[in-house]
Amino acid sequence: MNRAGLRAWRVGPFSRLVRPGAMACVALIVLVSVLLLGFGLTHGSLPIPASAIGRALLTEPGLEANARYIVMDIRLPRLLMAVxxxxxxxxxxxxxxxxxxxxxxxxxxxxxxxxxxxxxxxxxxxxxxxxxxxxxxxxxxxxxxxxxxxxxxxxxxxxxxxxxxxxxxxxxxxxxxxxxxxxxxxxxxxxxxxxxxxxxxxxxxxxxxxxxxxxxxxxxxxxxxxxxxxxxxxxxxxxxxxxxxxxxxxxxxxxxxxxxxxxxxxxxxxxxxxxxxxxxxxxxxxxxxxxxxxxxxxxxxxxxxxxxxxxxxxxxxxxxxxxxxxxxxxxxxxxxxxxxxxxxxx
CATH class of the missing domain: 1.10.3470.10 (ABC transporter involved in vitamin B12 uptake, BtuC)
Structure with a gap:
């Protein structure tokens, strides 16, 4: 298993052979996608600071009504639909x-x-x-x-x-x-x-x-x-x-x-x-x-x-x-x- 790059992964009574290298690649792709999603949220015809979007996602005041509508009702569902x-x-x-x-x-x-x-x-x-x-x-x-x-x-x-x-x-x-x-x-x-x-x-x-x-x-x-x-x-x-x-x-x-x-x-x-x-x-x-x-x-x-x-x-x-x-x-x-x-x- 070591030569094939496989490792045993156990969660309670369940176990499975996985490749740590493959899991690292998948994690890296997911990270790039998350960064790209964040970039898409902040950029557009109306640039919006990332800090303001973060506060808006946490339901804290930080965005005007118009900007909040653009982020929450236009950009975010569009980006999630793309994913x-x-x-x-x-x-x-x-x-x-x-x-x-x-x-x-x-x-x-x-x-x-x-x-x-x-x-x-x-x-x-x-x-x-x-x-x-x-x-x-x-x-x-x-x-x-x-x-x-x-x-x-x-x-x-x-x-x-x-x-x-x-x-x-x-x-x-x-x-x-x-x-x-x-x-x-x-x-x-x-x-x-x-x-x-x-x-x-x-x-x-x-x-x-x-x-x-x-x-x-x-x-x-x-x-x-x-x-x-x-x-x-x-x-x-x-x-x-x-x-x-x-x-x-x-x-x-x-x-x-x-x-x-x-x-x-x-x-x-x-x-x-x-x-x-x-x-x-x-x-x-x-x-x-x-x-x-x-x-x-x-x-x-x-x-x-x-x-x-x-x-x-x-x-x-x-x-x-x-x-x-x-x-x-x-x-x-x-x-x-x-x-x-x-x-x-x-």
Whole structure:
């Protein structure tokens, strides 16, 4: 265990093998994210001293009503939503790459994100009276239908054609969304375009609560099945011999990323490439099984979206770029690099 860098960690009757180096890396990423979150709270069109924000968070007088509204009702929920959405997409991408055994797998690349977006746009345009709580339900329905369609067409989620069929299905849903956009009212189109770009400008405490309510059980499900997923990587026959029900595990490990993606897309729109980039970054800086990969992908995804939103919000003041556009500027070349590295496998 010492040569592998593992140490026994005991809490009462529970014990677990951990890598102190990996835990230190995760702690460092979390610290950077917290510092970036603090930077985002203090900077913007109205700079606010950190000391005043600290007093406001402790419910002590220190901010004017206008400044307190900006910090507590605009900046803080937006930054927390960036952290949560990045963690959701990062963990969803890691789970999808694990179950498909394909480093190119991502809920956005197999059409789940476009299916969610099309369903939410249908809700916005055709049923505007329904509240925000209905968006994740519609998004999940669209994402599940898309995932089932891609699985049915590919017949094997571990082969590269699973990704290629997913890309084709995502194009089909993009065309359907194009029809929505060309036939809808201009004011609705402007709102939908900003939402589709992955903007966090409309984040509020209600949306944050909805996203967290759907994310928590999906996080727990993925972490609970992490050990079984490690065994499944040995192969279906070996995993079955060791007592893992591979079919049920595959169903759960596909369902959870769809839930995470649908909840994220329903609340903040389409933010691409996070689920593709974060797991690869986690593999570079962390070693270990699925638990380490899922945790690392979550914290790195949170840092990516938080950084993208901060750059888009502050770099071009008074204009703001949606976080989805900033992420795409990085993710596009990254995806092409991965395709080039795997050019002989298709």
């Amino acid at each position: 949560l959405s990045g963690a959701m997409l990062g963990m969803a991408g890691a789970a999808m790459q694990s179950i498909t055994r394909n480093g190119l797998a991502d809920p956005g690349l197999i059409g789940v994100k476009e299916g969610c977006s099309a369903a939410v746009l249908l809700l916005i345009f055709q049923f505007p009276a329904l509240g925000l709580a209905w968006r994740p339900l519609f998004g999940m329905a669209g994402g599940l239908i898309t995932a089932l369609l891609v699985v049915a067409l590919a017949r094997d989620i571990s082969r590269p054609r699973f990704i290629l069929i997913g890309i084709g299905v995502s194009w089909a849903f993009s065309a359907a969304m194009g029809i929505f956009m060309t036939t809808a009212d201009v004011r609705d189109v402007q709102t939908a375009m900003l939402w589709l770009a992955g903007s966090l400008h409309a984040a509020n405490w209600t949306l944050l609560g909805i996203a967290a309510a759907w994310a928590a059980p999906a996080f727990a499900l993925l972490l609970f099945t992490a050990r079984a997923a490690d065994v499944a990587l040995l192969g279906n026959h070996t995993a079955t011999g060791l007592g893992v029900r591979t079919s049920r595990l595959a169903l759960l490990r596909v369902l959870a990323p769809v839930v995470l993606t649908a909840a994220c897309v329903s609340c903040v729109g389409s933010i691409g490439f996070v689920g593709l980039i974060a797991p690869h970054m986690a593999r570079l800086v962390l070693r270990g099984g699925q638990t380490a990969l899922l945790t690392g992908s979550a914290v790195l995804g949170a840092l990516l979206v938080l950084l993208a939103d901060t750059v888009g919000r502050l770099a071009f003041l008074p204009l703001q770029l949606p976080a989805g556009i900033v992420i795409s500027l990085i993710g596009g070349p990254f995806f092409l690099l991965l395709l080039w590295q795997r050019r002989d496998r298709f």
